[in-house]
Amino acid sequence: MDHWGWPILLGVLGAVFGSFIATIAIRWPEGRSVARGRSMCDSCGASLKAVELVPVASFLLQRGCCRHCGGRIAPSHWITEVLGLAIGVVAGIAAPGGEGAAGAVFGWLLLTLAALDLSAFWLPNMLNGVLVATGLAVGALGLGVPLGARLIGGAAGFLALWLVARGYKALRGRQGLGGGDPKLFGAIGCWLGWEPLAEVLLVASLLGLALVVLKLAAGRQVRATDRLPFGVLLAAGAWAVWLGGLMTTGH
Structure with a gap:
């Protein structure tokens, strides 16, 4: 794997994990199931399609709102996704392997x-x-x-x-x-x-x-x-x- 391949891979994984982490932080303290990840809107419960689950990009394209009910998507989602991505990229650069x-x-x-x-x-x-x-x-x-x-x-x-x-x-x-x-x-x-x-x-x-x-x-x-x-x-x-x-x- 080339010099940037490892940081990019860890960064992509980090963005995906960040999406799940954001869901955990919202649902787990409330006693709600996190087994389904971000497959539903936290406001209306509508099932989300794959295009609505792309870390960071979906939040930006939807202008921070659910496409089904118009409810506000918590900013913690994209913030945690970015942090997860950054952790992966930095770790991959700092110590390849x-x-x-x-x-x-x-x-x-x-x-x-x-x-x-x-x-x-x-x-x-x-x-x-x-x-x-x-x-x-x-x-x-x-x-x-x-x-x-x-x-x-x-x-x-x-x-x-x-x-x-x-x-x-x-x-x-x-x-x-x-x-x-x-x-x-x-x-x-x-x-x-x-x-x-x-x-x-x-x-x-x-x-x-x-x-x-x-x-x-x-x-x-x-x-x-x-x-x-x-x-x-x-x-x-x-x-x-x-x-x-x-x-x-x-x-």
């Missing part, structure tokens, strides 16, 4: 978890488990970080945020982190190993601070009780650190 494919899977799983956390403050145990299993499987295949470092990273990541959550609750008398955040951080450790975890946490914290600053700059109030989807920040920080690690090692 098996490691790039693994990095794309890592990114798509993180995108799924981030989309659910953003839409419903929910990081499902099942998806965190899939992230753990795939990370350890990639390590067992000898790709990237050694399996031993991944196992240590999984335990260290979970324990670190679990202790933070317990300590915060003991001091303040209320939850400071969701129950899924330590599990997600542990799952990230199963991909990156234990050494980059502090860097992931730093990047996530800086992103959170940037969001607070932007909110204040927009004239909106910030309260101590405001909820922040920390899983989104952890996911973004984890994939950024994975990508940065490849650049550092000269892939």
Whole structure:
């Protein structure tokens, strides 16, 4: 496969996966079936044809509306499709071959978890488990970080945020982190190993601070009780650190 063939293939797969991820983020928190993917309109339930399911292009051609009922298609669909595409292309360029494919899977799983956390403050145990299993499987295949470092990273990541959550609750008398955040951080450790975890946490914290600053700059109030989807920040920080690690090692 030529230099651009791999990134293009992963990009196309990413756009398709992004379409499904957007559907999951809308339907799963509501208890609706996601088994049929984007085969129906979320507004009227009409069955959609193949031409209406082309990632990004269908949204643009239909001007963001359903062709059957005229209902508005959630912008999260095309945004998630673009993000899925970008993850695939960047992973394919950064690391052609098996490691790039693994990095794309890592990114798509993180995108799924981030989309659910953003839409419903929910990081499902099942998806965190899939992230753990795939990370350890990639390590067992000898790709990237050694399996031993991944196992240590999984335990260290979970324990670190679990202790933070317990300590915060003991001091303040209320939850400071969701129950899924330590599990997600542990799952990230199963991909990156234990050494980059502090860097992931730093990047996530800086992103959170940037969001607070932007909110204040927009004239909106910030309260101590405001909820922040920390899983989104952890996911973004984890994939950024994975990508940065490849650049550092000269892939």
